[in-house]
Amino acid sequence: MLAVPGVLPSDPERYALEVKWDGIRAIVYADGEPKVTGRHGADYTRRYPEILAHAVKGAVIDGEVVALGPHGRPSFVRLQRRMHLTDPEPLVLDRCPVTYLPFDLLYLDGTPLFGLPYRDRRALLDALDVGAPPSFPGESDLLAATREQGLEGVVAKLLDSPYEPGVRSRSWIKVKHLNATEVVIGGWKPGKGRRAGGIGSLVMGVFTPRGLTYVGHVGTGFTDDTLAELYARLRPMEIPRSPFHNPVPWRNQWVRPELVGEVAYTMWTDELRLRHPVWRGLRPDKPPAEVTAR
Numbered sequence: 340m341l342a343v344p345g346v347l348p349s350d351p352e353r354y355a356l357e358v359k360w361d362g363i364r365a366i367v368y369a370d371g372e373p374k375v376t377g378r379h380g381a382d383y384t385r386r387y388p389e390i391l392a393h394a395v396k397g398a399v400i401d402g403e404v405v406a407l408g409p410h411g412r413p414s415f416v417r418l419q420r421r422m423h424l425t426d427p428e429p430l431v432l433d434r435c436p437v438t439y440l441p442f443d444l445l446y447l448d449g450t451p452l453f454g455l456p457y458r459d460r461r462a463l464l465d466a467l468d469v470g471a472p473p474s475f476p477g478e479s480d481l482l483a484a485t486r487e488q489g490l491e492g493v494v495a496k497l498l499d500s501p502y503e504p505g506v507r508s509r510s511w512i513k514v515k516h517l518n519a520t521e522v523v524i525g526g527w528k529p530g531k532g533r534r535a536g537g538i539g540s541l542v543m544g545v546f547t548p549r550g551l552t553y554v555g556h557v558g559t560g561f562t563d564d565t566l567a568e569l570y571a572r573l574r575p576m577e578i579p580r581s582p583f584h585n586p587v588p589w590r591n592q593w594v595r596p597e598l599v600g601e602v603a604y605t606m607w608t609d610e611l612r613l614r615h616p617v618w619r620g621l622r623p624d625k626p627p628a629e630v631t632a633r
Contacts, residue, residue, distance in 0.1 A: 340401075340443075340503045342494050342511035351477030354495040355457070358472060358481070359513055360440050361413040361491045362405035363422070363624045367439070369394035370446055377624050385426045390439040393469045397448040400469065402441035412489055415601070419620045441471040445502060456499040457510075482514060492516050519603050520545075520613070521622055521630045525582045526593040527573060528556060530566075537570050542583075542591050543602070543613065545632045550584040552632065554611055557602050560618030569621075572598065599625040 348354055364378040365387065373394045375383040384391070387404055394400075406421065408414035420435045421427060444452055444464040452460050464471050474496075475481050482493050492515035500510035522543035530539030540558030544551045561569075576594040581587055602616040611632060 340505075340511065341507040342513040343507055343509050345509075345512040345514065347482060347493075347514055348477065348495055348512060351495075353499070354477035354497055354512075355461070355474045356477055356479055356481045356493045356495055357442055357474050358485055358490055359492045359494050359515065360403040360405050360472075361415050362403040362418055362440075363622075365390060365402060365404045365439065366445070367391070367393050367398075367400045367402070367441070369396050369398050369400075370449065379624070379626065381624075386424065387421070387437050387439075389432065389437055393439050393441060395467050395469060397446075398444060398467060399446035400441045400464070400467075401443040401445055402439055402471075404437050404439055406435060406437050410489075413491075415620055422621070422623050439470075441469050442474075443502060453502040453504065456501065457496050458498045460502065486516050490516075491519075517603050518605065519601055519619065521599050521601050521625050522554065522557075522613075522616075523551060523596045523627045523630050524573070524594065524598045524600055525551060525553070525596045526587075526591040527569075528558075528589050528591050534566065538566050538573075541569070541600070541618070542587060542593075543600075543616070544583055544596065545611075545630050546628065547611075547632050551582050551596055552611065553583040553585050553587045554632075555613045555616055556589075557613075557616040557618050559616075560602070565618075565620075596627055599623070599627055599630055 365383055366376050368374045373391050375390050377383050405413035406418035408417055444460050461474055485493055495512045497510040524541050525544045526542040527538045528540045530537045540556040543554050543557055545554055573594050578593050578595055581593050582596045599622045601619040601622050603619055604613040605615045
């Protein structure tokens, strides 16, 4: 079940608020052989072995994988160090641990809980004592508190709503302090100066009814190591022609539109361009076909 972007509801007494964690989605199964999967079914069991500590026999739990930074806040940049490691070594697990934050309960002792209202599923989850972060009534000041603490925002969840697998439902509303969106990488502009010989900026797109649509270049938010890693991944993906249906300024090196990234930005323009985009990292958990204009 996915949330829609929006603002806090005008009838807050019907909702509970949870912190929106800056990580990736994961399901923990312990209704048989314990395992962890991603949103689209990828096996994360060996990738994030720490998560199995949250397994409760007979339960299937939904939640978020995060990597905490030095100040105790989720760091998506830090999580990037684990995303591409399918079987991390013990030293990596020690230096860059991840944390699992459960927020919903889908099955318990062989019984599916999708039809139960959120308030009941949440009560059952809390009773399992698996370290679920608290949920607050809609009248709380959680949104202001997350802003003060530098967190991403909140999710407002309708108290009497069922769990809708695979649906982006208006029963869950995500309210972010910073705008962020996924983009598909369709190429890069060669760098100049200290970036000469590598990537200067990435060419971004989203899918519209006409196909992959250019929405801008992003050239900030990168470290030198990040640019080097992106260059190594994109070089084998080069293609001779633009994958975008609309014109793209400057001379760019084109690539197959198979990698998804996330950027922060200030606004969308009327021409469907992202203003002031800042690179946040790759999103290997998001398929390109799901990256559409919002």
